[in-house]
Amino acid sequence: MSIRFRLIITYLCLSIAPLLIVIAIGLYWAQGIxxxxxxxxxxxxxxxxxxxxxxxxxxxKVDIGIAQDYFNVIHNLPILYRQEANPTxxxxxxATAMLDGQMQRWLVERKDIxxxxxxxxxxxxxxxxxxxxxxxxxxxxxxxxGNLTFIGAHDGVSISDLFADPESTGNNVxxxxxxxxxxxxxxxxxVILEINARKVYSLINDAxxxxxxxxxxxxxxxxxxxxxxxNKILYLNPLKxxxxxxxxxxxxxxxxxxxxxxxxxxxxxxxxxxxxYRGKQVYAVWRYLPITGxxxxxxxxxxxxxxxxxxxxxxxxxxLIILLFLFMGIIPIMVLxxxxxxxxxxxxxxxxxxxxxxxxxxxxxxxxxxxxxKLATFFDVMAKKLKESYSDLExxxxxxxxxxxxxxxxxxxxxxxxxxxxxAIDAKGKIVLMNKAAEKMIGWKLSExxxxxxxxxxxxxxxxxxxxxxxxxxxxxxxxxxxxxxxEDYYYVRKDKTIFPVAITAAPVIVKGKVIGxxxxxxxxxxxxxxxxxxxxxVSLASHxxxxxxxxxxxxxxxxxxxxxxxxxxxxxxxxxxxxxxNQRMVDLVNALLNISRIDLGTFAVDPEPTDFCxxxxxxxxxxxxxxxxxxxxxxxECEKGLPKVNADPKLIRIVFQNLLTNALKYTPDxxxxxxxxxxxxxxxxxxxxxxxxxxxxxxxxxxxxxxxxADNIREHDTEGTGLGLYMVKAIVEDSGGKVWFxxxxxxGTTFFVTLPLAGMKKKEGxxxxxxxx
Amino acid sequence: MDDKKTILVIEDEPPLLEAxxxxxxxxxxxxxxxxxxxxxxxxxxxxxxxxxxxxxxYLVGLENGLDxxxxxxxxxxxxxxxxxxxxxxxATPDKIQSYIRLGINKYYTKADNRxxxxxxxxxxxxxxxxx
Numbered sequence: 026m027s028i029r030f031r032l033i034i035t036y037l038c039l040s041i042a043p044l045l046i047v048i049a050i051g052l053y054w055a056q057g058i059x060x061x062x063x064x065x066x067x068x069x070x071x072x073x074x075x076x077x078x079x080x081x082x083x084x085x086k087v088d089i090g091i092a093q094d095y096f097n098v099i100h101n102l103p104i105l106y107r108q109e110a111n112p113t114x115x116x117x118x119x120a121t122a123m124l125d126g127q128m129q130r131w132l133v134e135r136k137d138i139x140x141x142x143x144x145x146x147x148x149x150x151x152x153x154x155x156x157x158x159x160x161x162x163x164x165x166x167x168x169x170x171g172n173l174t175f176i177g178a179h180d181g182v183s184i185s186d187l188f189a190d191p192e193s194t195g196n197n198v199x200x201x202x203x204x205x206x207x208x209x210x211x212x213x214x215x216v217i218l219e220i221n222a223r224k225v226y227s228l229i230n231d232a233x234x235x236x237x238x239x240x241x242x243x244x245x246x247x248x249x250x251x252x253x254x255x256n257k258i259l260y261l262n263p264l265k266x267x268x269x270x271x272x273x274x275x276x277x278x279x280x281x282x283x284x285x286x287x288x289x290x291x292x293x294x295x296x297x298x299x300x301x302y303r304g305k306q307v308y309a310v311w312r313y314l315p316i317t318g319x320x321x322x323x324x325x326x327x328x329x330x331x332x333x334x335x336x337x338x339x340x341x342x343x344x345l346i347i348l349l350f351l352f353m354g355i356i357p358i359m360v361l362x363x364x365x366x367x368x369x370x371x372x373x374x375x376x377x378x379x380x381x382x383x384x385x386x387x388x389x390x391x392x393x394x395x396x397x398x399k400l401a402t403f404f405d406v407m408a409k410k411l412k413e414s415y416s417d418l419e420x421x422x423x424x425x426x427x428x429x430x431x432x433x434x435x436x437x438x439x440x441x442x443x444x445x446x447x448x449a450i451d452a453k454g455k456i457v458l459m460n461k462a463a464e465k466m467i468g469w470k471l472s473e474x475x476x477x478x479x480x481x482x483x484x485x486x487x488x489x490x491x492x493x494x495x496x497x498x499x500x501x502x503x504x505x506x507x508x509x510x511x512x513e514d515y516y517y518v519r520k521d522k523t524i525f526p527v528a529i530t531a532a533p534v535i536v537k538g539k540v541i542g543x544x545x546x547x548x549x550x551x552x553x554x555x556x557x558x559x560x561x562x563x564v565s566l567a568s569h570x571x572x573x574x575x576x577x578x579x580x581x582x583x584x585x586x587x588x589x590x591x592x593x594x595x596x597x598x599x600x601x602x603x604x605x606x607x608n609q610r611m612v613d614l615v616n617a618l619l620n621i622s623r624i625d626l627g628t629f630a631v632d633p634e635p636t637d638f639c640x641x642x643x644x645x646x647x648x649x650x651x652x653x654x655x656x657x658x659x660x661x662x663e664c665e666k667g668l669p670k671v672n673a674d675p676k677l678i679r680i681v682f683q684n685l686l687t688n689a690l691k692y693t694p695d696x697x698x699x700x701x702x703x704x705x706x707x708x709x710x711x712x713x714x715x716x717x718x719x720x721x722x723x724x725x726x727x728x729x730x731x732x733x734x735x736a737d738n739i740r741e742h743d744t745e746g747t748g749l750g751l752y753m754v755k756a757i758v759e760d761s762g763g764k765v766w767f768x769x770x771x772x773x774g775t776t777f778f779v780t781l782p783l784a785g786m787k788k789k790e791g792x793x794x795x796x797x798x799x
Numbered sequence: 800m801d802d803k804k805t806i807l808v809i810e811d812e813p814p815l816l817e818a819x820x821x822x823x824x825x826x827x828x829x830x831x832x833x834x835x836x837x838x839x840x841x842x843x844x845x846x847x848x849x850x851x852x853x854x855x856x857y858l859v860g861l862e863n864g865l866d867x868x869x870x871x872x873x874x875x876x877x878x879x880x881x882x883x884x885x886x887x888x889x890a891t892p893d894k895i896q897s898y899i900r901l902g903i904n905k906y907y908t909k910a911d912n913r914x915x916x917x918x919x920x921x922x923x924x925x926x927x928x929x930x
Binding site: 576583589 | 909
């Protein structure tokens with residue numbers, strides 16, 4: 026969520042939420058005030074009406090008091106009572122006329138008084154001011170509304186309940202009665218005013234100030250004679266919502282509706298939210314009017330009371346919505362203004378991220394004193410620094426790239442100009458690099474071979490075409506040993522499945538002591554082999570050809586010396602001896618050359634048989650007796666007892682001993698010491714030939730086994746050596762799975778060591794045998 | 800002269816042939832020399848009694864010593880029992896093996912052996928055979 030959005034939300038929350046709370050509190054408050062206001066209004070209305078009704082009733086009492094004390098009444102009532110059986114009598118008529126004269130004025134002046142009646146002590150009507158009603162009611166009992174009791178009515182003024190006027194329908198009336206007492210304090214009857222309820226109704230039903238649902242009602246409790254049934258509440262006046270309710274509508278005490286009426290009728294005062302006769306929620310104020318014995322309820326529907334609140338709420342909502350729209354318009358603009366420095370910084374950062382360092386931040390932002398200004402300033406400094414260091418870096422990178430490119434070009438030129446094939450592989454044996462020569466030799470392009478396993482691309486096979494397992498490949502050994510490995514024994518298979526003999530030098534690529542790859546440098550040795558073979562064959566043939574004349578010289582010298590051509594004198598014999606000896610050397614040399622050519626061709630035969638190395642050593646020593654004698658050497662042989670016979674080719678073992686012993690004898694000054702020893706060591710036979718001779722100079726040590734090589738120091742002492750002996754020894758020993766090495770200190774002596782496995786040599790059919798060198 | 804043994808020497812090199820003849824005659828042999836297989840067979844077929852054959856490997860002509868030995872030693876040959884000594888410089892080990900398999904008496908390398916020693920071996924063999 027972006028800061029902008031968050032800010033907008035925050036501002037909206039901050040502005041709207043308190044507003045809503047204030048409005049809610051205000052509304053609640055307003056509601057309380059309005060309800061209270063309305064209730065007190067209702068209360069006032071109720072009190073006013075109650076006072077009016079009660080005032081009216083008091084007035085009526087005053088009125089009846091006046092009538093009660095009329096002399097006219099006190100004088101004429103006994104006459105009417107006495108003459109009632111004779112209404113047409115003069116007395117009766119006269120009394121009636123006297124009463125009419127005074128009482129009918131009441132009816133004229135007072136619209137609420139419907140009739141003025143006088144009743145006899147026993148309760149029957151003896152006078153009616155209304156002459157029209159006289160026929161109907163005269164001498165009859167007073168219409169008893171039920172609670173106006175004449176028994177004891179003489180005790181004081183009493184007012185009846187409302188009741189329907191039996192003489193005129195739809196007209197509700199009530200009676201006000203007072204006893205008529207004479208001066209001598211005797212009860213002679215009653216004066217009764219029949220009051221039309223219209224006035225009461227007009228007082229009650231005046232809904233002024235009560236709104237559209239407000240009304241006042243009068244109720245009265247009617248006790249039920251059956252105590253198990255609930256008392257009834259009777260509605261006395263016409264209701265707003267039920268015009269025929271007056272004296273008709275009742276509810277039971279305990280009903281869930283008309284609660285204020287129930288409360289007022291049973292003598293209680295109260296106010297508040299309640300349920301009216303319709304079952305509606307209303308605000309009501311109710312009173313019990315003791316003078317009248319009625320309950321009064323003034324009430325207004327709750328909905329009407331609450332209407333102003335709803336209106337207020339509606340108005341506020343509109344204001345709120347307008348404000349919200351206003352905020353929604355203003356806040357994003359504010360936020361936009363507020364976040365504009367951030368956005369500017371963001372776009373600057375993006376620009377830098379894209380690599381464009383020429384970022385410019387507006388001066389207005391840089392000049393501003395707030396946090397954004399500071400941030401922008403630091404950012405600007407940072408960007409400038411970055412630009413500086415970047416341009417510095419770029420310069421360096423350019424220089425470095427140039428030198429890298431140069432060295433890459435050089436390397437590539439070198440690689441491609443190298444005649445040897447070069448394949449680099451990584452630690453997983455995958456090809457990562459190949460030079461042109463390699464591509465040419467193996468027929469694969471680097472693009473085809475890259476990332477593939479060396480073993481799959483160029484399998485290595487032996488001379489029989491059998492594939493070499495991966496673990497035997499030179500590069501595997503390089504990984505495990507971390508050293509350079511050379512081999513010339515195998516063949517590479519080209520892409521087209523043809524093979525060629527290959528000389529491989531596998532070198533480890535070591536980084537921080539870990540072999541991370543191997544560089545295979547290799548060359549096709551087909552030509553070399555051919556040349557070598559041709560050379561060797563040439564030597565072989567030449568040697569053979571040389572042997573014929575050598576044989577001729579040999580044999581003729583031999584015959585001359587034998588005197589076959591006549592006896593030679595001493596000088597002649599000496600000379601021929603020289604010829605013979607020289608010829609013998611020549612034969613030896615030719616034989617040695619032949620041996621070498623056979624070794625080089627790999628064509629020398631190995632024909633193993635159980636061989637006693639000690640016997641061979643002794644025999645060789647014996648053969649050298651003449652030389653030992655001539656040089657007065659101390660030569661001996663030490664043989665370990667119980668040395669087993671080894672399955673080896675005695676001819677080859679002889680060559681080994683011969684060469685080592687001959688060398689030791691030749692390259693040790695006269696009277697020197699030579700020891701040949703044969704012993705068992707682990708699974709090998711260890712041969713040691715020790716002398717205290719000239720030794721091998723340091724400079725020659727690494728070349729001593731090289732073909733035709735002769736150490737510098739011994740060439741001075743002996744001119745006859747061929748430089749082939751040790752080469753031959755090494756070839757034989759290594760071919761047999763053994764090892765040859767030496768320890769030597771110049772002018773102190775040399776020891777040659779040879780180990781040959783006790784397991785013996787393997788038979789090898791060769792085309793030529795090696796011949797011993799004398 | 801009747802007790803003289805006859806040796807057939809087949810050698811392509813005249814100087815060597817001469818040396819062998821000289822030494823053999825000196826030793827008391829009747830020497831017949833030839834330089835080719837053809838010549839050798841000719842001598843044999845002429846019915847001359849040959850006691851021993853001295854044979855070189857490489858000879859004049861297309862056939863070499865091995866061809867001759869093969870013919871002499873073949874099944875039913877009249878000359879099977881004539882001892883054969885091969886004296887050569889040029890035979891390779893496998894050829895030497897072939898010679899030996901065919902039944903020659905001994906193989907010598909010319910350059911490595913004295914004439915006298917070879918002749919001594921031959922005379923020794925012949926005298927042993929006579930006994």
